[in-house]
Amino acid sequence: MPTLPLPAPVESALRAANSDDVEGFLALFTEDGVVTDWGREFRGRDGIREWCKAEFIGRKVTLEPMAVWREGHKATVSLRVGGSSDTGPSDIAFTLEGDRIARMELIG
Template identity: 50%
Template sequence: MNTPPVQMPIPVAAALEAADAGNVEDFLAAFAEDAAVDDWGREFRGRDAIRAWSDAEFIGKEVSLRVTGVRSEGGTTTVSAQVGGKGFNGPSDFTFTVAGEHVTLMRITG
């Protein structure tokens, strides 16, 4: 993962770096116990559900992420990235909500 000059919140950077490295455990550790991933409108709540989703569609598909931009607005951080791997390939936006030291929501859109 290439890190842009704009600072990301630590849990966001940790989640993206872990995903890009293929490290499921560190990826999950970045999320709160009751966090959710919203993948184009499909919601996966809790670390077990996030793990199952990631195994099938994200880290399990050898995702790679090349960050192309970062912006913050209100309580969210949106990371634009070029996604590669054996699943979806193309540009995506990952919008994160963070509480304390953990991601509470990661929403994936185009």
């Protein structure tokens, strides 16, 4: 699959995560957005906020996009992940709904 530019909501989400901006990150999700982290689901902005503070932005994550693939409303981004835990390569799939993220799945 070819590498493409990042969709705007995904680029904004990565920028917010790299800037420790939890509220900016949350604002990019739909009201009923979902994060799936290795089979665990966090629903709605309150659920995502708790996950984000404890396991994502709260761990000073850094995300460097390496490639992105698009299939319809889904964009899968290969990243180099840094921070205080779980570093290395990873893939995150984002399902977009207009200019918002409906679903973010940590998949590899």
